[in-house]
Amino acid sequence: MYRNLIYLVSFLLLVVLVNNASAELVGHWKLDGNLDDSAGSANGTFTGGTPSYGAGMINQGLVFDGADDYLELPSPTNPTTYTIAAW
Numbered sequence: 001m002y003r004n005l006i007y008l009v010s011f012l013l014l015v016v017l018v019n020n021a022s023a024e025l026v027g028h029w030k031l032d033g034n035l036d037d038s039a040g041s042a043n044g045t046f047t048g049g050t051p052s053y054g055a056g057m058i059n060q061g062l063v064f065d066g067a068d069d070y071l072e073l074p075s076p077t078n079p080t081t082y083t084i085a086a087w
Contacts (some may be wrong), residue, residue: 005064006056029073032060045072 028039033053035044048069053060062071
Protein backbone atom coordinates (compact mmCIF):
# COMPACT_ATOMS: atom_id res chain seq x y z
CA MET A 1 0.00 0.00 0.00
CA TYR A 2 2.72 2.46 0.94
CA ARG A 3 4.70 1.69 -2.21
CA ASN A 4 1.73 2.65 -4.41
CA LEU A 5 1.15 5.76 -2.32
CA ILE A 6 4.81 6.74 -2.68
CA TYR A 7 4.58 6.31 -6.46
CA LEU A 8 1.44 8.43 -6.61
CA VAL A 9 2.90 11.14 -4.40
CA SER A 10 6.13 11.16 -6.40
CA PHE A 11 4.17 11.54 -9.61
CA LEU A 12 2.16 14.45 -8.24
CA LEU A 13 5.10 16.18 -6.63
CA LEU A 14 7.65 16.11 -9.39
CA VAL A 15 5.55 17.78 -12.06
CA VAL A 16 7.45 19.57 -14.77
CA LEU A 17 5.67 21.89 -17.18
CA VAL A 18 7.32 23.00 -20.39
CA ASN A 19 6.05 25.97 -22.41
CA ASN A 20 5.77 25.81 -26.23
CA ALA A 21 8.38 28.52 -26.77
CA SER A 22 10.75 27.32 -24.07
CA ALA A 23 12.29 24.12 -22.77
CA GLU A 24 13.07 25.66 -19.39
CA LEU A 25 12.11 24.09 -16.12
CA VAL A 26 9.13 26.08 -14.85
CA GLY A 27 8.13 24.05 -11.79
CA HIS A 28 10.14 21.86 -9.42
CA TRP A 29 8.94 20.77 -6.01
CA LYS A 30 11.66 18.97 -4.00
CA LEU A 31 9.52 18.57 -0.85
CA ASP A 32 12.57 18.61 1.39
CA GLY A 33 10.88 20.07 4.46
CA ASN A 34 8.63 22.52 2.58
CA LEU A 35 6.22 22.87 -0.35
CA ASP A 36 8.19 25.56 -2.16
CA ASP A 37 8.72 25.65 -5.92
CA SER A 38 12.50 25.56 -6.47
CA ALA A 39 12.17 26.87 -10.03
CA GLY A 40 9.78 29.75 -9.39
CA SER A 41 7.04 30.91 -7.08
CA ALA A 42 4.24 28.34 -7.62
CA ASN A 43 4.39 26.96 -4.07
CA GLY A 44 2.20 24.01 -3.14
CA THR A 45 -0.69 23.98 -0.68
CA PHE A 46 -1.25 21.03 1.67
CA THR A 47 -4.81 20.11 2.68
CA GLY A 48 -5.82 17.69 5.41
CA GLY A 49 -3.78 18.90 8.35
CA THR A 50 -0.15 19.80 8.73
CA PRO A 51 2.30 18.31 6.23
CA SER A 52 4.79 15.84 7.64
CA TYR A 53 7.94 14.71 5.89
CA GLY A 54 9.67 11.35 5.89
CA ALA A 55 12.62 9.67 4.27
CA GLY A 56 12.30 9.34 0.51
CA MET A 57 14.35 7.61 -2.15
CA ILE A 58 16.41 10.80 -2.35
CA ASN A 59 16.22 13.23 0.59
CA GLN A 60 12.62 13.62 1.83
CA GLY A 61 9.03 13.25 0.70
CA LEU A 62 5.57 13.98 2.06
CA VAL A 63 3.81 11.51 4.35
CA PHE A 64 0.04 11.16 3.90
CA ASP A 65 -2.41 9.55 6.34
CA GLY A 66 -4.49 7.99 3.55
CA ALA A 67 -7.72 9.66 4.64
CA ASP A 68 -8.06 13.25 3.46
CA ASP A 69 -4.58 14.60 2.73
CA TYR A 70 -3.52 15.98 -0.63
CA LEU A 71 -1.07 18.42 -2.14
CA GLU A 72 -2.25 21.00 -4.64
CA LEU A 73 0.37 22.29 -7.04
CA PRO A 74 -0.59 25.36 -9.06
CA SER A 75 0.48 25.66 -12.66
CA PRO A 76 3.43 28.07 -12.80
CA THR A 77 2.43 28.93 -16.38
CA ASN A 78 -0.55 28.44 -18.64
CA PRO A 79 0.96 26.18 -21.28
CA THR A 80 -0.83 24.69 -24.24
CA THR A 81 1.79 21.92 -24.39
CA TYR A 82 3.64 20.50 -21.42
CA THR A 83 5.63 17.55 -20.19
CA ILE A 84 5.27 15.92 -16.79
CA ALA A 85 8.18 13.95 -15.38
CA ALA A 86 8.09 12.00 -12.14
CA TRP A 87 10.01 9.25 -10.41
